[in-house]
Amino acid sequence: MASTICCFSLILFIAVVASSVSTASTASVGRKIFDVRSYGARGDGKTDNTIAFSKAWKEACAWRGNPRVYVPFGTFYLGGVTFTGPCKSRISFIIKGTLLAPKNANLIKQDTWIIFKYVDYLTVSGGGILDGQGSYSWPRNDCRRNPNCRALPMNIGFLFVRFSRISRIKSINSKMGHINFFAVQYFDITSVSIRAPGDSPNTDGIKIGESSHMRIHNVKIGTGDDCIAILSGTSNLDIDRVNCGPGHGISVGSLGRWKDEKTVQGLTVRNSIFNGTTNGVRIKTWASSPSRNLVSNFLYKNLQMINVQNPIIIDQQYCPNPPCNHKTHSQVQIQNVKFNNIWGTSMTKVAVKLQCSRNAPCKGVELADVNLLHHGYDGPAISYCENVAGWTRGKIYPPSCIR
Numbered sequence: 001m002a003s004t005i006c007c008f009s010l011i012l013f014i015a016v017v018a019s020s021v022s023t024a025s026t027a028s029v030g031r032k033i034f035d036v037r038s039y040g041a042r043g044d045g046k047t048d049n050t051i052a053f054s055k056a057w058k059e060a061c062a063w064r065g066n067p068r069v070y071v072p073f074g075t076f077y078l079g080g081v082t083f084t085g086p087c088k089s090r091i092s093f094i095i096k097g098t099l100l101a102p103k104n105a106n107l108i109k110q111d112t113w114i115i116f117k118y119v120d121y122l123t124v125s126g127g128g129i130l131d132g133q134g135s136y137s138w139p140r141n142d143c144r145r146n147p148n149c150r151a152l153p154m155n156i157g158f159l160f161v162r163f164s165r166i167s168r169i170k171s172i173n174s175k176m177g178h179i180n181f182f183a184v185q186y187f188d189i190t191s192v193s194i195r196a197p198g199d200s201p202n203t204d205g206i207k208i209g210e211s212s213h214m215r216i217h218n219v220k221i222g223t224g225d226d227c228i229a230i231l232s233g234t235s236n237l238d239i240d241r242v243n244c245g246p247g248h249g250i251s252v253g254s255l256g257r258w259k260d261e262k263t264v265q266g267l268t269v270r271n272s273i274f275n276g277t278t279n280g281v282r283i284k285t286w287a288s289s290p291s292r293n294l295v296s297n298f299l300y301k302n303l304q305m306i307n308v309q310n311p312i313i314i315d316q317q318y319c320p321n322p323p324c325n326h327k328t329h330s331q332v333q334i335q336n337v338k339f340n341n342i343w344g345t346s347m348t349k350v351a352v353k354l355q356c357s358r359n360a361p362c363k364g365v366e367l368a369d370v371n372l373l374h375h376g377y378d379g380p381a382i383s384y385c386e387n388v389a390g391w392t393r394g395k396i397y398p399p400s401c402i403r
């Protein structure tokens with residue numbers, strides 16, 4: 001008897017679901033694919049698809065159910081575009097083909113080529129490519145000489161996005177940085193690849209500010225600037241299995257340049273390789289800082305350095321545009337930073353550089369099982385310490401200078 005009731009109600013349930021699916025165009029439930037071609041997009045590498053993509057996003061975002069914006073194989077030329085939420089449901093953006101940016105940066109009327117903003121439960125995936133076509137802009141980039149240079153658009157940005165992820169996407173040849181995160185929470189970046197030539201200016205891989213609870217796992221980054229740049233207000237960031245190089249390494253900062261910057265806390269960088277980079281793991285703060293700040297609870301663990309210029313470096317005298325005032329001392333306090341099991345080769349003699357502030361000496365710095373070799377005419381590797389307190393564990397080479 002019980003089983004009859006069960007099956008009767010099951011059949012009733014199926015009937016209800018089937019009828020709601022058949023009227024999906026009005027009831028707006030279930031999976032629905034929003035193929036950009038249905039909105040006029042063409043993958044011919046020439047047609048401007050900006051409006052078609054915006055329309056597809058708008059309808060998908062308003063869909064109650066399981067919407068997917070779908071970009072098929074092909075080369076889709078796209079101007080600057082912002083995909084804004086909040087959306088009615090979890091939403092996927094699947095890119096199979098290549099998105100091609102305008103060669104001329106002036107045609108992108110926003111600071112990032114592709115922006116996702118105010119969205120929760122977003123997935124960007126599909127194995128596709130974002131091509132920033134940066135090689136046309138790089139020769140005109142004068143940011144190394146001109147501190148007030150014009151910022152060029154980054155490839156893709158996530159602003160105020162939560163509970164979301166990007167996976168299996170390749171970003172190449174951005175005009176400036178590749179992937180930007182601002183005010184993002186609970187975000188996973190997995191199986192992403194980022195590539196620009198080692199001499200392309202300011203092509204940071206991943207930039208993160210004001211964000212928390214992010215994971216970067218299994219990512220390959222080779223660019224002309226930082227592989228990952230971690231800026232003011234970032235907390236609980238886990239970086240695992242990153243292959244970095246060429247590039248400037250994984251950097252925290254620069255910090256201390258502006259007033260009211262926020263703390264950077266809870267960073268893990270583990271199981272990663274730095275190959276031919278200028279830095280391995282770096283924390284940099286400006287010598288003069290307008291306000292106090294705190295950088296704390298970092299763990300750098302299981303990292304291989306291959307021909308890295310500065311494998312471990314804390315630089316609290318950061319000065320990219322000399323001359324600088326060396327009479328001032330950073331007010332950024334660095335504490336509880338652990339370097340565990342870091343090995344490989346240093347291209348410069350100073351393999352471990354801990355140059356902390358006289359105003360706010362580094363505290364609780366741990367070196368454990370470090371083995372960094374230097375093969376040069378200038379003799380074996382050494383450590384350099386300034387204003388740093390902490391301890392060592394295990395075998396340390398070059399010998400530690402922490403007291």
Ligand SMILES: *[C@@H]1O[C@H](CO)[C@@H](O)[C@H](O)[C@H]1NC(C)=O
Nearest residue numbers: 243245246273274275276306
């Ligand atoms: C390091 O980079 C060099 C040059 O690009 C490459 O040949 C080598 O395979 C890389 N090594 C590792 C372990 O990734």
